[in-house]
Amino acid sequence: MQPPLTRPGNSTGWGGRPEKYCRRVALDAILYVVRGGIAWRQLPVEFPPASTVYGIFVRWVRAGVWQHIHDMLRDRLRVRAGRDRCPTAAIVDSQTVPAADTVPGSRRGWDGGKRTNRVKRHIAVDVNGLLLTVVVTAASIQDRDAAHRLLAGLKGDFSTIRLIWGDGGYPGRLLGWAKSVLALQVEIIRRIPGASGFHVRPRVWVVERTFAWINKYRRCVRAYETRPDHPEGQFVSACRARGKHHK
Template identity: 50%
Template sequence: MSSYPFAAFGATTTCPDCLCRDRVRHYPSDLTDAQWKVLEPRARQVMDQLRRATGRPMVHDLRAMLDAISYLTRQGVEWRALPIDFPPWEAVYAFFQRWNERGLPHLLVDRLRARLRTGVGREVQPTAGIVDSQSVKAADTVGAATRGFDNGKKTNGRKRHIAVDTEGFLLAVVVTAANIGDRLGAKLLIITLLNTCTQLKLLWADAGYDGRAFTPVSRRRTTSAGNWP
Protein backbone atom coordinates (compact mmCIF):
# COMPACT_ATOMS: atom_id res chain seq x y z
CA MET A 1 0.00 0.00 0.00
CA SER A 2 1.30 3.44 -0.90
CA SER A 3 2.32 5.82 1.90
CA TYR A 4 0.79 8.76 0.00
CA PRO A 5 -2.51 9.96 1.54
CA PHE A 6 -5.11 11.58 -0.68
CA ALA A 7 -4.25 15.01 0.76
CA ALA A 8 -0.80 14.84 -0.80
CA PHE A 9 -2.21 14.79 -4.32
CA GLY A 10 -3.88 18.14 -3.77
CA ALA A 11 -0.70 19.91 -2.73
CA THR A 12 0.42 22.92 -4.76
CA THR A 13 4.06 22.48 -5.80
CA THR A 14 6.30 23.14 -8.79
CA CYS A 15 6.19 19.39 -9.41
CA PRO A 16 2.54 18.35 -10.00
CA ASP A 17 1.05 16.02 -7.38
CA CYS A 18 4.30 15.74 -5.46
CA LEU A 19 5.79 17.33 -2.34
CA CYS A 20 9.41 16.66 -3.27
CA ARG A 21 10.43 20.23 -4.17
CA ASP A 22 8.95 21.68 -0.99
CA ARG A 23 10.20 19.12 1.50
CA VAL A 24 12.08 20.14 4.64
CA ARG A 25 15.15 17.99 5.21
CA HIS A 26 15.00 16.56 8.70
CA TYR A 27 15.88 12.85 8.40
CA PRO A 28 19.36 11.77 9.57
CA SER A 29 19.88 10.16 6.17
CA ASP A 30 19.29 13.43 4.24
CA LEU A 31 22.27 14.95 2.47
CA THR A 32 23.68 17.98 4.26
CA ASP A 33 24.19 21.17 2.27
CA ALA A 34 27.95 20.58 2.36
CA GLN A 35 27.54 17.01 1.05
CA TRP A 36 25.14 18.14 -1.67
CA LYS A 37 27.59 20.85 -2.75
CA VAL A 38 30.16 18.15 -3.44
CA LEU A 39 27.76 15.64 -5.00
CA GLU A 40 25.53 17.94 -7.06
CA PRO A 41 27.89 18.67 -10.00
CA ARG A 42 28.53 14.95 -10.55
CA ALA A 43 24.87 14.04 -10.09
CA ARG A 44 23.72 16.63 -12.61
CA GLN A 45 26.37 15.49 -15.05
CA VAL A 46 24.95 11.98 -14.78
CA MET A 47 21.43 13.30 -15.36
CA ASP A 48 22.59 15.07 -18.53
CA GLN A 49 23.95 11.75 -19.79
CA LEU A 50 20.65 10.02 -19.04
CA ARG A 51 18.65 12.70 -20.81
CA ARG A 52 20.75 12.27 -23.93
CA ALA A 53 20.21 8.52 -23.73
CA THR A 54 16.45 8.50 -23.08
CA GLY A 55 15.27 11.96 -24.10
CA ARG A 56 12.82 12.43 -21.21
CA PRO A 57 13.69 14.90 -18.44
CA MET A 58 12.93 13.99 -14.83
CA VAL A 59 10.14 16.07 -13.29
CA HIS A 60 11.08 15.36 -9.67
CA ASP A 61 13.72 17.13 -7.62
CA LEU A 62 17.12 15.44 -8.00
CA ARG A 63 18.22 16.02 -4.41
CA ALA A 64 14.93 14.63 -3.13
CA MET A 65 15.45 11.52 -5.26
CA LEU A 66 18.91 10.92 -3.80
CA ASP A 67 17.64 11.62 -0.27
CA ALA A 68 14.86 9.07 -0.84
CA ILE A 69 17.33 6.36 -1.84
CA SER A 70 19.53 7.26 1.12
CA TYR A 71 16.52 7.02 3.45
CA LEU A 72 15.52 3.64 2.06
CA THR A 73 19.08 2.30 2.37
CA ARG A 74 19.63 3.65 5.89
CA GLN A 75 16.24 2.67 7.31
CA GLY A 76 15.83 -0.62 5.44
CA VAL A 77 12.18 0.07 4.58
CA GLU A 78 10.18 -1.18 1.62
CA TRP A 79 9.95 1.00 -1.47
CA ARG A 80 6.24 1.50 -0.82
CA ALA A 81 6.96 2.74 2.72
CA LEU A 82 8.79 5.91 1.65
CA PRO A 83 7.39 8.95 3.50
CA ILE A 84 5.09 11.33 1.64
CA ASP A 85 7.63 14.17 1.36
CA PHE A 86 9.68 12.10 -1.09
CA PRO A 87 8.69 11.51 -4.73
CA PRO A 88 6.31 8.54 -5.27
CA TRP A 89 8.05 5.25 -4.67
CA GLU A 90 7.48 4.14 -8.27
CA ALA A 91 9.42 7.17 -9.52
CA VAL A 92 12.24 6.63 -7.00
CA TYR A 93 12.52 2.97 -7.95
CA ALA A 94 12.59 3.79 -11.69
CA PHE A 95 15.26 6.43 -11.02
CA PHE A 96 17.37 3.93 -9.08
CA GLN A 97 17.01 1.32 -11.82
CA ARG A 98 18.11 3.72 -14.56
CA TRP A 99 21.22 4.70 -12.63
CA ASN A 100 22.03 1.20 -11.47
CA GLU A 101 21.72 -0.42 -14.92
CA ARG A 102 24.40 1.93 -16.22
CA GLY A 103 26.72 1.47 -13.24
CA LEU A 104 26.42 5.15 -12.34
CA PRO A 105 26.39 4.72 -8.53
CA HIS A 106 29.76 2.95 -8.81
CA LEU A 107 31.17 5.77 -10.92
CA LEU A 108 30.03 8.32 -8.35
CA VAL A 109 31.62 6.33 -5.53
CA ASP A 110 34.89 6.06 -7.48
CA ARG A 111 34.97 9.81 -8.15
CA LEU A 112 34.14 10.74 -4.57
CA ARG A 113 36.73 8.30 -3.23
CA ALA A 114 39.37 9.80 -5.51
CA ARG A 115 38.54 13.25 -4.19
CA LEU A 116 38.68 12.08 -0.57
CA ARG A 117 41.99 10.27 -1.08
CA THR A 118 43.68 13.27 -2.66
CA GLY A 119 42.25 15.40 0.12
CA VAL A 120 44.19 13.39 2.72
CA GLY A 121 47.38 13.33 0.67
CA ARG A 122 46.94 9.92 -0.98
CA GLU A 123 47.26 8.90 -4.60
CA VAL A 124 43.97 8.52 -6.50
CA GLN A 125 44.50 4.77 -7.01
CA PRO A 126 45.04 2.68 -3.84
CA THR A 127 47.84 0.11 -3.72
CA ALA A 128 46.54 -1.71 -0.63
CA GLY A 129 43.16 -2.74 0.72
CA ILE A 130 41.30 -4.72 3.37
CA VAL A 131 38.63 -7.35 2.69
CA ASP A 132 35.96 -8.80 4.96
CA SER A 133 32.45 -10.23 4.79
CA GLN A 134 29.24 -9.97 6.78
CA SER A 135 26.21 -12.25 6.75
CA VAL A 136 22.86 -10.49 7.09
CA LYS A 137 19.46 -12.01 7.81
CA ALA A 138 17.18 -11.64 4.79
CA ALA A 139 13.56 -10.60 4.84
CA ASP A 140 10.87 -13.18 4.16
CA THR A 141 10.33 -11.66 0.72
CA VAL A 142 13.87 -12.55 -0.44
CA GLY A 143 13.64 -15.53 -2.78
CA ALA A 144 15.37 -18.84 -2.14
CA ALA A 145 17.50 -18.44 -5.27
CA THR A 146 19.44 -15.51 -3.79
CA ARG A 147 19.66 -16.50 -0.14
CA GLY A 148 21.38 -19.25 1.85
CA PHE A 149 22.34 -20.41 5.34
CA ASP A 150 25.70 -19.41 6.85
CA ASN A 151 26.57 -22.27 9.20
CA GLY A 152 29.31 -20.29 10.93
CA LYS A 153 27.13 -17.27 11.72
CA LYS A 154 23.86 -19.25 11.93
CA THR A 155 22.28 -16.72 9.59
CA ASN A 156 19.78 -17.33 6.82
CA GLY A 157 20.10 -14.58 4.24
CA ARG A 158 22.75 -12.89 2.17
CA LYS A 159 26.42 -12.06 2.58
CA ARG A 160 28.21 -8.80 1.82
CA HIS A 161 31.82 -9.11 0.67
CA ILE A 162 33.46 -5.70 1.08
CA ALA A 163 36.84 -4.18 0.24
CA VAL A 164 38.05 -0.82 1.56
CA ASP A 165 41.32 1.05 1.24
CA THR A 166 43.58 1.78 4.22
CA GLU A 167 41.63 4.97 4.91
CA GLY A 168 38.39 3.00 5.15
CA PHE A 169 36.98 4.33 1.86
CA LEU A 170 34.84 1.85 -0.05
CA LEU A 171 36.47 0.07 -3.00
CA ALA A 172 34.02 -2.68 -3.95
CA VAL A 173 31.02 -4.66 -2.73
CA VAL A 174 29.77 -8.07 -3.88
CA VAL A 175 26.51 -9.54 -2.53
CA THR A 176 25.96 -13.30 -2.53
CA ALA A 177 23.80 -15.85 -0.74
CA ALA A 178 25.00 -16.31 2.86
CA ASN A 179 26.09 -19.91 2.22
CA ILE A 180 28.80 -18.74 -0.21
CA GLY A 181 32.16 -19.12 1.51
CA ASP A 182 34.63 -16.29 2.01
CA ARG A 183 37.11 -17.83 -0.44
CA LEU A 184 34.66 -17.84 -3.34
CA GLY A 185 33.29 -14.46 -2.34
CA ALA A 186 36.83 -13.08 -2.32
CA LYS A 187 37.38 -14.28 -5.88
CA LEU A 188 34.27 -12.43 -7.02
CA LEU A 189 35.36 -9.38 -5.04
CA ILE A 190 38.81 -9.31 -6.63
CA ILE A 191 37.34 -9.56 -10.12
CA THR A 192 35.38 -6.41 -9.32
CA LEU A 193 38.40 -4.74 -7.75
CA LEU A 194 40.66 -5.31 -10.73
CA ASN A 195 38.19 -3.48 -12.97
CA THR A 196 38.62 -0.23 -11.04
CA CYS A 197 41.73 -0.44 -8.83
CA THR A 198 44.47 -0.96 -11.39
CA GLN A 199 47.33 -0.26 -8.96
CA LEU A 200 46.21 -2.68 -6.23
CA LYS A 201 49.14 -4.79 -4.97
CA LEU A 202 48.38 -5.74 -1.37
CA LEU A 203 45.29 -7.04 0.45
CA TRP A 204 44.77 -7.84 4.11
CA ALA A 205 42.21 -10.26 5.54
CA ASP A 206 41.48 -12.17 8.74
CA ALA A 207 41.88 -15.90 9.35
CA GLY A 208 38.62 -16.65 7.57
CA TYR A 209 40.45 -16.31 4.26
CA ASP A 210 43.29 -18.45 2.96
CA GLY A 211 45.65 -18.05 0.04
CA ARG A 212 43.74 -20.30 -2.34
CA ALA A 213 41.12 -17.65 -2.94
CA PHE A 214 43.74 -15.24 -4.27
CA THR A 215 46.05 -17.57 -6.18
CA PRO A 216 44.62 -16.75 -9.65
CA VAL A 217 45.32 -13.03 -9.28
CA SER A 218 48.42 -13.11 -7.08
CA ARG A 219 50.49 -14.27 -10.06
CA ARG A 220 49.40 -11.27 -12.06
CA ARG A 221 48.97 -8.28 -9.80
CA THR A 222 48.02 -8.94 -6.18
CA THR A 223 50.48 -10.03 -3.51
CA SER A 224 49.41 -11.56 -0.22
CA ALA A 225 49.61 -10.64 3.44
CA GLY A 226 48.65 -11.95 6.84
CA ASN A 227 47.53 -15.58 6.61
CA TRP A 228 47.90 -15.80 2.84
CA PRO A 229 50.93 -17.64 1.37
Protein backbone atom coordinates in the same frame (compact mmCIF):
# COMPACT_ATOMS: atom_id res chain seq x y z
CA MET B 1 34.79 15.26 -16.23
CA GLN B 2 31.74 13.18 -17.09
CA PRO B 3 28.69 14.23 -15.02
CA PRO B 4 27.68 11.56 -12.47
CA LEU B 5 23.98 11.53 -13.36
CA THR B 6 22.67 10.22 -16.66
CA ARG B 7 21.10 12.73 -19.03
CA PRO B 8 17.28 13.04 -19.00
CA GLY B 9 15.58 10.95 -21.67
CA ASN B 10 14.11 13.97 -23.45
CA SER B 11 17.59 15.46 -23.98
CA THR B 12 19.12 12.46 -25.77
CA GLY B 13 17.36 13.00 -29.08
CA TRP B 14 14.92 10.13 -28.63
CA GLY B 15 11.93 12.17 -27.52
CA GLY B 16 10.12 11.78 -24.23
CA ARG B 17 8.79 14.18 -21.65
CA PRO B 18 10.95 16.34 -19.36
CA GLU B 19 11.54 14.96 -15.90
CA LYS B 20 8.74 15.97 -13.55
CA TYR B 21 10.65 15.90 -10.28
CA CYS B 22 13.89 17.55 -9.25
CA ARG B 23 16.74 15.06 -9.17
CA ARG B 24 17.93 16.41 -5.84
CA VAL B 25 14.55 15.55 -4.30
CA ALA B 26 14.69 12.06 -5.80
CA LEU B 27 18.21 11.57 -4.44
CA ASP B 28 17.12 12.70 -0.97
CA ALA B 29 14.19 10.25 -1.12
CA ILE B 30 16.49 7.31 -1.95
CA LEU B 31 18.90 8.21 0.85
CA TYR B 32 15.89 8.57 3.18
CA VAL B 33 14.95 4.95 2.46
CA VAL B 34 18.52 3.71 2.94
CA ARG B 35 19.08 5.67 6.16
CA GLY B 36 15.71 5.02 7.76
CA GLY B 37 15.26 1.40 6.68
CA ILE B 38 11.66 1.93 5.57
CA ALA B 39 9.88 0.29 2.65
CA TRP B 40 9.69 2.20 -0.61
CA ARG B 41 5.92 2.63 -0.27
CA GLN B 42 6.36 4.23 3.15
CA LEU B 43 8.05 7.34 1.77
CA PRO B 44 6.50 10.52 3.21
CA VAL B 45 4.23 12.50 0.91
CA GLU B 46 6.81 15.31 0.71
CA PHE B 47 8.79 13.11 -1.68
CA PRO B 48 7.80 12.03 -5.20
CA PRO B 49 5.63 8.88 -5.51
CA ALA B 50 7.34 5.71 -4.30
CA SER B 51 7.10 4.05 -7.72
CA THR B 52 8.85 7.04 -9.30
CA VAL B 53 11.64 7.06 -6.71
CA TYR B 54 12.17 3.31 -7.01
CA GLY B 55 12.24 3.57 -10.81
CA ILE B 56 14.93 6.26 -10.60
CA PHE B 57 16.93 4.14 -8.16
CA VAL B 58 16.81 1.15 -10.53
CA ARG B 59 17.86 3.24 -13.54
CA TRP B 60 20.79 4.70 -11.62
CA VAL B 61 21.90 1.26 -10.44
CA ARG B 62 21.91 -0.10 -13.98
CA ALA B 63 23.71 2.98 -15.30
CA GLY B 64 26.41 2.78 -12.62
CA VAL B 65 25.49 6.19 -11.21
CA TRP B 66 25.98 5.23 -7.56
CA GLN B 67 29.40 3.79 -8.25
CA HIS B 68 30.40 6.91 -10.19
CA ILE B 69 29.29 9.29 -7.43
CA HIS B 70 30.95 7.18 -4.76
CA ASP B 71 34.23 6.95 -6.69
CA MET B 72 34.34 10.73 -7.11
CA LEU B 73 33.82 11.28 -3.37
CA ARG B 74 36.33 8.59 -2.40
CA ASP B 75 39.00 10.04 -4.70
CA ARG B 76 38.42 13.50 -3.26
CA LEU B 77 38.77 12.22 0.32
CA ARG B 78 41.95 10.32 -0.51
CA VAL B 79 43.55 13.40 -2.05
CA ARG B 80 42.46 15.52 0.91
CA ALA B 81 44.13 13.00 3.24
CA GLY B 82 47.38 13.40 1.33
CA ARG B 83 47.18 10.09 -0.53
CA ASP B 84 47.27 9.30 -4.21
CA ARG B 85 43.90 9.01 -5.93
CA CYS B 86 44.63 5.39 -6.93
CA PRO B 87 45.17 2.97 -4.01
CA THR B 88 47.99 0.42 -3.94
CA ALA B 89 46.66 -1.77 -1.12
CA ALA B 90 43.28 -2.99 0.11
CA ILE B 91 41.69 -4.91 2.97
CA VAL B 92 38.99 -7.52 2.32
CA ASP B 93 36.37 -9.08 4.59
CA SER B 94 32.79 -10.33 4.56
CA GLN B 95 29.63 -9.76 6.59
CA THR B 96 26.53 -11.91 6.77
CA VAL B 97 23.16 -10.19 7.21
CA PRO B 98 19.63 -11.55 7.66
CA ALA B 99 17.49 -11.90 4.55
CA ALA B 100 13.82 -10.95 4.44
CA ASP B 101 11.24 -13.20 2.82
CA THR B 102 11.34 -10.94 -0.25
CA VAL B 103 14.81 -12.30 -1.09
CA PRO B 104 14.52 -15.39 -3.35
CA GLY B 105 15.72 -18.67 -1.89
CA SER B 106 18.24 -18.98 -4.72
CA ARG B 107 20.04 -15.92 -3.36
CA ARG B 108 20.13 -17.04 0.25
CA GLY B 109 22.24 -19.74 1.85
CA TRP B 110 22.95 -21.43 5.17
CA ASP B 111 25.76 -19.85 7.15
CA GLY B 112 27.21 -22.58 9.35
CA GLY B 113 29.01 -20.11 11.59
CA LYS B 114 25.95 -17.93 12.25
CA ARG B 115 23.60 -20.94 11.94
CA THR B 116 21.03 -19.05 9.95
CA ASN B 117 19.81 -18.52 6.38
CA ARG B 118 21.35 -15.27 5.18
CA VAL B 119 23.13 -13.34 2.45
CA LYS B 120 26.75 -12.25 2.59
CA ARG B 121 28.51 -9.05 1.57
CA HIS B 122 32.13 -9.22 0.48
CA ILE B 123 33.91 -5.88 0.37
CA ALA B 124 37.33 -4.41 -0.29
CA VAL B 125 38.33 -1.08 1.27
CA ASP B 126 41.41 1.11 1.16
CA VAL B 127 43.60 1.78 4.20
CA ASN B 128 41.22 4.58 5.26
CA GLY B 129 38.22 2.25 5.21
CA LEU B 130 36.69 3.78 2.08
CA LEU B 131 34.85 1.28 -0.11
CA LEU B 132 36.54 0.08 -3.29
CA THR B 133 34.23 -2.71 -4.43
CA VAL B 134 31.42 -4.93 -3.11
CA VAL B 135 29.98 -8.32 -4.08
CA VAL B 136 26.77 -9.80 -2.62
CA THR B 137 26.34 -13.60 -2.51
CA ALA B 138 24.44 -16.26 -0.62
CA ALA B 139 25.86 -16.82 2.87
CA SER B 140 26.71 -20.41 1.94
CA ILE B 141 29.49 -19.15 -0.35
CA GLN B 142 32.84 -19.38 1.42
CA ASP B 143 34.93 -16.23 1.68
CA ARG B 144 37.82 -17.75 -0.28
CA ASP B 145 35.48 -18.68 -3.14
CA ALA B 146 33.74 -15.30 -3.37
CA ALA B 147 37.15 -13.64 -3.14
CA HIS B 148 37.94 -14.76 -6.70
CA ARG B 149 35.17 -12.55 -8.03
CA LEU B 150 35.90 -9.78 -5.52
CA LEU B 151 39.63 -9.60 -6.30
CA ALA B 152 39.08 -9.88 -10.05
CA GLY B 153 36.69 -6.92 -9.95
CA LEU B 154 39.04 -5.01 -7.68
CA LYS B 155 42.00 -5.52 -10.00
CA GLY B 156 39.89 -4.56 -13.00
CA ASP B 157 38.94 -1.25 -11.38
CA PHE B 158 42.29 -0.49 -9.74
CA SER B 159 45.28 -1.72 -11.70
CA THR B 160 47.59 -0.01 -9.19
CA ILE B 161 46.72 -2.37 -6.32
CA ARG B 162 49.48 -4.84 -5.43
CA LEU B 163 48.82 -5.86 -1.82
CA ILE B 164 45.72 -7.35 -0.14
CA TRP B 165 45.21 -7.96 3.56
CA GLY B 166 42.59 -10.42 4.83
CA ASP B 167 41.73 -12.54 7.86
CA GLY B 168 41.90 -16.30 8.28
CA GLY B 169 38.94 -16.86 5.95
CA TYR B 170 41.15 -16.44 2.88
CA PRO B 171 43.74 -19.24 3.03
CA GLY B 172 44.72 -22.01 0.61
CA ARG B 173 44.77 -21.86 -3.17
CA LEU B 174 43.40 -18.31 -3.29
CA LEU B 175 46.83 -16.92 -2.42
CA GLY B 176 48.56 -18.68 -5.32
CA TRP B 177 45.76 -17.83 -7.75
CA ALA B 178 45.81 -14.15 -6.82
CA LYS B 179 49.59 -13.98 -7.26
CA SER B 180 49.81 -15.87 -10.56
CA VAL B 181 46.66 -14.55 -12.26
CA LEU B 182 46.15 -11.05 -10.82
CA ALA B 183 49.69 -10.20 -9.62
CA LEU B 184 48.30 -9.57 -6.14
CA GLN B 185 50.08 -10.46 -2.92
CA VAL B 186 47.59 -11.59 -0.28
CA GLU B 187 48.73 -11.41 3.35
CA ILE B 188 46.68 -13.21 6.01
CA ILE B 189 46.29 -11.44 9.37
CA ARG B 190 45.63 -14.26 11.82
CA ARG B 191 44.33 -14.17 15.36
CA ILE B 192 46.85 -13.83 18.15
CA PRO B 193 47.75 -17.36 19.34
CA GLY B 194 46.06 -18.17 22.62
CA ALA B 195 43.88 -15.07 22.59
CA SER B 196 40.20 -15.50 23.46
CA GLY B 197 37.26 -13.27 22.70
CA PHE B 198 37.45 -10.10 20.64
CA HIS B 199 40.75 -8.39 19.99
CA VAL B 200 41.83 -5.77 17.49
CA ARG B 201 43.91 -7.15 14.63
CA PRO B 202 46.19 -4.96 12.52
CA ARG B 203 44.69 -3.82 9.20
CA VAL B 204 41.57 -6.00 9.58
CA TRP B 205 40.01 -3.59 12.06
CA VAL B 206 39.74 -1.00 9.27
CA VAL B 207 37.27 -3.04 7.20
CA GLU B 208 35.35 -4.05 10.32
CA ARG B 209 34.93 -0.35 11.12
CA THR B 210 33.54 0.17 7.60
CA PHE B 211 30.87 -2.46 8.27
CA ALA B 212 30.02 -0.63 11.50
CA TRP B 213 29.63 2.63 9.54
CA ILE B 214 27.30 1.01 7.03
CA ASN B 215 25.16 -0.65 9.71
CA LYS B 216 24.07 2.82 10.79
CA TYR B 217 22.06 2.91 7.56
CA ARG B 218 19.16 0.70 8.57
CA ARG B 219 18.21 -0.45 5.08
CA CYS B 220 21.63 -2.14 4.94
CA VAL B 221 21.18 -4.06 8.19
CA ARG B 222 18.92 -6.61 6.48
CA ALA B 223 18.65 -7.72 2.84
CA TYR B 224 15.28 -6.96 1.23
CA GLU B 225 15.82 -6.59 -2.51
CA THR B 226 15.01 -9.35 -4.98
CA ARG B 227 17.78 -8.48 -7.47
CA PRO B 228 21.45 -8.96 -6.48
CA ASP B 229 22.55 -5.63 -7.99
CA HIS B 230 20.03 -3.64 -5.95
CA PRO B 231 21.51 -4.38 -2.48
CA GLU B 232 24.95 -3.63 -3.93
CA GLY B 233 23.56 -0.30 -5.14
CA GLN B 234 22.09 0.49 -1.73
CA PHE B 235 25.36 -0.45 -0.05
CA VAL B 236 27.28 1.90 -2.33
CA SER B 237 24.69 4.66 -1.87
CA ALA B 238 25.12 4.35 1.92
CA CYS B 239 28.87 4.67 1.47
CA ARG B 240 28.21 7.68 -0.78
CA ALA B 241 26.24 9.32 2.02
CA ARG B 242 29.00 8.48 4.47
CA GLY B 243 31.56 10.06 2.17
CA LYS B 244 29.42 13.16 1.88
CA HIS B 245 29.34 13.48 5.67
CA HIS B 246 33.14 13.36 5.73
CA LYS B 247 33.42 16.40 3.44
